[in-house]
Amino acid sequence: MFGIPSAKGFDSTLALLRNPYGFISETCRALDTDLFETRILLQETICMTGAATAEAFYREDRLIRAGSMPGRIQKSLLGEGGVQGLDGAAHQHRKKMFMSLMGTERIAALEGTSLHMLDNYAPDWEARNEVVLYDEVREMLTRAACAWAGVPLNEAEVATRTAQLTALFQDAGALGPKHWRARLARHRLEKWAARLIQQVRDGELQPTQESALHIIATWRDLDGELLTPRVAAVELLNVLRPTVAVSVFIVQAAHALHRHPEWRQKLKDDEGQLEPFVQEVRRLYPFFPAVAARVKSDFEWRGHRFPKGYRVLLDLYGTNTDARSWDAPQEFRPERFHDREVTPYEFIPQGGGDHHRNHRCPGEWIAISQMKAFCSFFVNAIDYEVPDQDLDLETGELPPMPKSRFIMRNVRPRQ
Numbered sequence: 149m150f151g152i153p154s155a156k157g158f159d160s161t162l163a164l165l166r167n168p169y170g171f172i173s174e175t176c177r178a179l180d181t182d183l184f185e186t187r188i189l190l191q192e193t194i195c196m197t198g199a200a201t202a203e204a205f206y207r208e209d210r211l212i213r214a215g216s217m218p219g220r221i222q223k224s225l226l227g228e229g230g231v232q233g234l235d236g237a238a239h240q241h242r243k244k245m246f247m248s249l250m251g252t253e254r255i256a257a258l259e260g261t262s263l264h265m266l267d268n269y270a271p272d273w274e275a276r277n278e279v280v281l282y283d284e285v286r287e288m289l290t291r292a293a294c295a296w297a298g299v300p301l302n303e304a305e306v307a308t309r310t311a312q313l314t315a316l317f318q319d320a321g322a323l324g325p326k327h328w329r330a331r332l333a334r335h336r337l338e339k340w341a342a343r344l345i346q347q348v349r350d351g352e353l354q355p356t357q358e359s360a361l362h363i364i365a366t367w368r369d370l371d372g373e374l375l376t377p378r379v380a381a382v383e384l385l386n387v388l389r390p391t392v393a394v395s396v397f398i399v400q401a402a403h404a405l406h407r408h409p410e411w412r413q414k415l416k417d418d419e420g421q422l423e424p425f426v427q428e429v430r431r432l433y434p435f436f437p438a439v440a441a442r443v444k445s446d447f448e449w450r451g452h453r454f455p456k457g458y459r460v461l462l463d464l465y466g467t468n469t470d471a472r473s474w475d476a477p478q479e480f481r482p483e484r485f486h487d488r489e490v491t492p493y494e495f496i497p498q499g500g501g502d503h504h505r506n507h508r509c510p511g512e513w514i515a516i517s518q519m520k521a522f523c524s525f526f527v528n529a530i531d532y533e534v535p536d537q538d539l540d541l542e543t544g545e546l547p548p549m550p551k552s553r554f555i556m557r558n559v560r561p562r563q
């Protein structure tokens with residue numbers, strides 16, 4: 149049996165914070181390995197990258213999620229008691245609730261709602277000299293997500309809920325006041341969402357049967373009990389927050405269209421190119437750096453010993469850009485998806501493995517369909533200019549966005 153190689157130094161927390169998308173893969177390359185041991189937040193941690201390690205990571209009989217997330221991420225981004233921290237039968241049962249929201253018709257309904265929003269917003273964009281795309285899309289997706297989920301949202305609330313839902317994914321990983329802003333946003337959103345759940349249970353609100361609000365408010369866990377209002381609130385936010393977060397992918401897609409203008413014409417000529425284009429954005433633009441689990445009991449993998457209780461981090465970004473799986477991995481080449489079946493372990497921007505059995509993101513179809521709808525709108529429905537601005541991705545931020553948030557000027561309908 150071989151020991152797992154160790155990273156230099158006593159603790160790698162700072163190195164990871166400084167370089168969240170490169171630390172694991174670069175350390176692996178330096179050590180000529182695909183996994184190594186270190187300490188993160190003073191805890192023994194095994195970091196891994198690449199498709200083979202992803203396959204090992206999604207062995208849920210060996211690696212569990214309970215207690216794997218740092219408390220500060222739970223108190224801001226994820227909330228407590230939600231599906232992310234469940235294991236085994238309890239996880240699979242709760243996951244059914246999310247998967248039941250993802251039927252083809254429901255995904256199409258959300259896409260239709262967003263397209264309707266775009267039609268409503270476009271005349272206003274035309275009337276203004278400039279628009280900041282990220283701000284517009286976040287607000288549109290807040291409206292669309294709430295409408296689709298059966299959540300009432302009056303006009304006076306839109307700006308506040310948009311800002312709060314954004315704080316959950318944009319400020320959670322930050323240090324200092326931004327992080328506290330995310331925690332405050334979570335506190336307020338959970339109170340709001342718990343009240344909605346209670347109103348449905350009391351018959352004061354009657355969202356449609358297929359809406360997320362109805363399904364979550366009436367879901368029963370394996371013990372036959374309704375979710376507590378607080379846990380149901382966490383799960384409702386597990387639908388609203390990430391749907392608004394798709395705005396990041398949409399801005400990244402607009403950025404890719406700008407940096408690779410030849411793709412505008414390709415997308416116009418052939419809508420079959422939309423899917424490879426958005427898949428390449430999801431592969432190459434950084435979003436979530438890694439996911440975490442914990443070793444359930446000692447096991448061996450390829451001769452390496454994984455001791456019980458160790459935290460394990462799987463490098464998502466490094467796996468999506470691993471030269472062992474992808475030719476010229478740092479080049480933007482949507483055509484690589486034309487004739488390629490990807491395994492559930494080499495292309496993992498939203499986690500890997502099986503959607504039903506593992507913790508893989510149930511929202512992948514939403515992300516893909518929303519990105520396609522917005523890209524199609526950008527190339528077929530409007531013309532716009534992209535004025536000089538700082539379009540470098542701000543890698544000190546999680547997720548990285550262009551500093552300018554992508555300004556569009558002189559938006560007009562396509563003739």
Ligand code: HEM
Nearest residue numbers: 231232386387390391393394436439498499507509511514
């Ligand atoms: C913005 C684009 C999105 C990204 C980058 C993203 C990313 C992720 C990642 C990395 C995971 C963890 C996978 C793992 O632990 O193995 C995850 C899980 C999850 N995502 Fe997403 N996601 C996105 C959109 C969505 C959407 C639109 C929804 C729902 C409407 C959603 C709901 C969830 C839920 C409920 C989980 C927990 C699943 C489980 O623990 O079984 N996500 N997502």
